Amino acid sequence: MPTIWCVGLGILIVLARGVANAQALPAAVAAAGGIAFVALLAITIDESEKAFADIYSTAVSIQNLLPRTSQRLLITLVSAAATGLALVLDLGNYQDFLYLLGSFFVPLFGVLAGDWLAAGARYTRASFFDGPSFRLEQLGAWVVGFCLYQWLSPIGPSWWTNLVAHTHPGNVSFTASLPSFAASFALAFGFALAARGSATPLPAEGPD
Secondary structure (H helix, E strand, O other), X not given: OHHHHHHHHHHHHHHHHOOOOHHHHHHHXXXXXXXXXXXXXXXXXXXXXXXXXXXXXXXXXXXXXXXXXXXXXXXXXXXXXXXXXXXXOOHHHHHHHXXXXXXXXXHHHHXXXXXXXXXXXXXXXXXXXXXXXXXXXXXXXXXXXXXXXXXXXOOOOHHHHHHHHHHOOOOOOOOOHHHHHHHHHHHHXXXXXXXXXXXXOOXXXXXO
């Protein structure tokens, strides 16, 4: 319900203020004053746990390299650095990179979903600790989904889209997420079923 309320508020502000750029939305809300400013403050507080999760994850990752460093110190330093960068950098410059990252994770999720369903919609401890280190067929399923996504809708920094242009991409108007997900899901599901079938031991023969 809070999310629906926030999205509805954003739609009203976009329609009322004619905001065409997502980066200009916070300033438009703040400029409206009154209840709009209170709404902006509420949204900021609501989103704070996501920022904290990112900061904490970053601090823990750094601590793997610097185990003797205080975690509280790392959290404080990461928070200060992230806040400073957010104030001086134009985050809109990272939009294309985030889209490219999305084309990476959509087929990856398709592989995970396909393999999980083929495993009976459950993973056991052995699935993680006794399985092979690499499953080339599932990596291949992910590559197919990623390539299909980029071929249908090349997205990312200019150097990347220029590279993909050599493959004569489709440049479709619809989102490539669903075809990419479907391709990776189908391949991963089929590969997982085939692997399970080949791993099933044959029944022992009875005495003659």
